[in-house]
Amino acid sequence: MMKTPYVELKNVSFTYESNPVLNNVSLSVEEGDFLALIGPNGSGKSTLLKIILGLLKAKGEIKLFGEPISDFQHHEWIGYVSQKSNAFNSGFPATVKEVVQSGLTKKAGLFKRMPKDAKQKVMEALKAVGMEKFINRRIGELSGGQQQRVFIARALISEPKLLVLDEPTVGVDIKHVQSFYDMLSELNKKHHLTIILVTHDIEAPFNQISHVAFLNQRILFYGSIDEYNRLPKEQIYQWYGHSVRAV
DSSP: OOOOOSEEEEEEEEEETTEEEEEEEEEEEOTTOEEEEEOOTTSSHHHHHHHHTTSSOOEEEEEETTEETTTOOOGGGEEEEOOHHHHOOTTSOOBHHHHHHGGGHHHHOTTSOOOTTHHHHHHHHHHHTTOGGGTTSBGGGSOHHHHHHHHHHHHHTTOOSEEEEESTTTTOOGGGHHHHHHHHHHHHHTSOOEEEEEESOTTSOGGGOSEEEEEESEEEEEEEHHHHHTSOHHHHHHHHTSOOOOO
């Protein structure tokens, strides 16, 4: 029996002020996938995320968990973590516990009481990202990588089936990037969480990824990580439109 894809896009196109951003994008994300959506800046990656999240309307067929996006109601099934630097004021006087617990409003509603097991849910979410020891620390006292793990815990607390991450290693020290990917891999394998990861870094440590989609207005490649690793670097650089040097 075939599984219903969590995300299914067919011939999706989007134009912004007469400028084409996406052109006939077709893509499928299955249950259990760990997909890296890569491409240069301005390639339409963030726009595609906004379309999947229902924040932008596009031409083409878009289904979430087998339903047309216009009919989809279970938005708590999708956890979203935006780029930290664009989404959060690290000077905000909140504790890690308060930041993570605020993710429960997605289920409870903004003005409803928190569930009785809220503290337990916070701890479970923090344990999943290895941050339980920081539960009472101020969020602004943490490093960029630690903050990003807290934001992921905030998304996890509503128990989503799909986690969408937009450039999650922004602000993460380069020496901690591998452990960050290891943490995501554990969420994917141990917690059975399907993940879409957006990045412009073609040299990221993708050994934990299951699939790669290369986007530059259209899908130039979609396949397994093994197939991606067999691509000539010259081909990838050509898709970027210029020479790319790993940092």
